Amino acid sequence: MDFNLSAKQINLQSLARVFARENIRPRAKDLDKNPDPSQSWPYDLFEKASKLGLRTLKIPKEFGGQGIDTLTELIVLEELCVGDISFGSSLAHPWREGLILASATTNEQRELFLKPFLEDHNAMTSIGITELHSGSDNATGYDKELKAGSMTEAIYDGSEWVLNGRKIFITAGNVAQFMLVVARTNKKVSWKEGISIFIVPTNTKGYQCIRVMDKLGMRVNPNTEVVFTNCRVPKINLIGELNNGYSILSKYGASSKVKEGVKSLGAARAAYEEALNWCQNRHQGGKKLIEHQSIAHCLARMAGKIEACRSLCWRAGWSIDHDPINAIPLQTIAKIETCEMAAKVAVEALELFGGYGVLKEYPIEKIARDAITMLHTTGGQLALTSSLAEQLNFITKKNE
Numbered sequence: 240m241d242f243n244l245s246a247k248q249i250n251l252q253s254l255a256r257v258f259a260r261e262n263i264r265p266r267a268k269d270l271d272k273n274p275d276p277s278q279s280w281p282y283d284l285f286e287k288a289s290k291l292g293l294r295t296l297k298i299p300k301e302f303g304g305q306g307i308d309t310l311t312e313l314i315v316l317e318e319l320c321v322g323d324i325s326f327g328s329s330l331a332h333p334w335r336e337g338l339i340l341a342s343a344t345t346n347e348q349r350e351l352f353l354k355p356f357l358e359d360h361n362a363m364t365s366i367g368i369t370e371l372h373s374g375s376d377n378a379t380g381y382d383k384e385l386k387a388g389s390m391t392e393a394i395y396d397g398s399e400w401v402l403n404g405r406k407i408f409i410t411a412g413n414v415a416q417f418m419l420v421v422a423r424t425n426k427k428v429s430w431k432e433g434i435s436i437f438i439v440p441t442n443t444k445g446y447q448c449i450r451v452m453d454k455l456g457m458r459v460n461p462n463t464e465v466v467f468t469n470c471r472v473p474k475i476n477l478i479g480e481l482n483n484g485y486s487i488l489s490k491y492g493a494s495s496k497v498k499e500g501v502k503s504l505g506a507a508r509a510a511y512e513e514a515l516n517w518c519q520n521r522h523q524g525g526k527k528l529i530e531h532q533s534i535a536h537c538l539a540r541m542a543g544k545i546e547a548c549r550s551l552c553w554r555a556g557w558s559i560d561h562d563p564i565n566a567i568p569l570q571t572i573a574k575i576e577t578c579e580m581a582a583k584v585a586v587e588a589l590e591l592f593g594g595y596g597v598l599k600e601y602p603i604e605k606i607a608r609d610a611i612t613m614l615h616t617t618g619g620q621l622a623l624t625s626s627l628a629e630q631l632n633f634i635t636k637k638n639e
């Protein structure tokens with residue numbers, strides 16, 4: 240395991256860092272303040288990021304992307320999320336969905352769907368898994384439970400697929416050009432054996448985004464509720480084999496959990512950098528805050544926790560490409576520990592700002608809200624801990 244970064248990794252890291260510092264961070268606070276989250280999508284920032292190549296990083300080179308590995312993906316994502324975790328999270332969607340479009344499809348599908356996606360710098364993607372009754376299910380298993388997982392149904396009527404159902408929490412369902420919809424194509428078996436993935440352009444009749452959800456934090460990442468009513472798509476919009484959705488999600492979304500950790504790492508760094516700057520400039524008792532020993536210790540612990548979690552995330556990311564069996568528990572650990580660390584570090588940073596910490600005009604309260612929101616993604620901390628206990632063979636698999 241060698242974490243000496245290559246020239247390419249350093250270049251991409253620096254590109255993302257500069258883009259985050261110069262373009263994302265100065266806008267993040269105002270975008271967050273918008274009372275109507277449906278109006279917060281930064282089209283111009285997204286287009287600019289795309290023109291720098293930051294939208295198509297995971298697509299293999301032979302299909303027009305940069306084909307980066309998992310470690311590079313994590314390095315870039317951390318930098319973007321220091322700028323704003325919402326924007327970084329949104330931009331990481333076309334990495335995964337673009338990879339599926341390029342690698343799990345036929346030549347004919349690539350021509351139909353990947354080509355226009357690559358040509359349009361504004362083309363955003365989304366993935367619809369979560370439903371009202373099933374959130375953590377999808378991150379934690381329930382291998383034999385027929386009532387777990389997606390219930391949105393796709394039925395083939397002899398010429399087209401007809402989708403009916405409802406998805407919730409879906410990032411960018413309001414601004415994406417298409418959604419990869421996880422739908423049940425066999426209800427007689429568990430969701431893992433009976434789901435398929437469909438490409439549904441968001442201008443298809445029967446696709447309706449009914450709301451953009453108003454959240455505590457990560458307000459620039461638009462979470463949406465979407466309804467499918469007799470939403471018809473051609474036969475060719477089925478990706479891969481019928482009922483093979485779970486293996487596509489597992490293969491091409493292999494880094495999903497550790498990416499949640501790295502996004503939080505970005506938020507923790509933003510909180511730490513703001514707190515450090517504040518403590519180097521704010522005076523109490525006739526000296527800078529950082530010259531008070533307990534405050535210096537607090538900042539040093541924050542820096543240490545961030546460094547420790549980065550090592551954990553990088554190891555988990557490296558393992559995905561080189562040691563996939565050990566990567567499974569490692570990335571669950573990386574998600575749980577880093578999200579928890581970031582929420583704690585952000586609240587400590589808030590405290591270092593004193594009364595100013597809770598004022599909306601200062602940067603730190605937004606970062607704390609963002610970091611806390613990350614405790615609720617990809618199954619949440621409790622469900623993931625239950626999943627980890629299974630991965631470590633402490634308890635038997637759910638419903639087995």
Ligand SMILES: Cc1cc2nc3c(=O)[nH]c(=O)nc-3n(C[C@H](O)[C@H](O)[C@H](O)COP(=O)(O)OP(=O)(O)OC[C@H]3O[C@@H](n4cnc5c(N)ncnc54)[C@H](O)[C@@H]3O)c2cc1C
Pocket residue numbers: 366367368369371372373374375376378379407408409410411457460462612615616617618619620621622623625
């Ligand atoms: C910012 C954000 C972005 C998102 N983006 C998307 C997206 O793009 N696409 C998408 O499909 N979904 C998305 N989601 C949805 C997300 O994956 C779910 O919200 C998450 O999986 C939790 O599901 P839930 O909200 O239904 O909570 P529930 O599953 O109802 O969980 C409630 C609580 O119970 C705990 N719990 C559940 N099961 C167990 C168990 N077996 N053992 C112990 N504890 C358990 C959970 O950890 C949680 O604390 C997003 C969510 C957020 C907040």
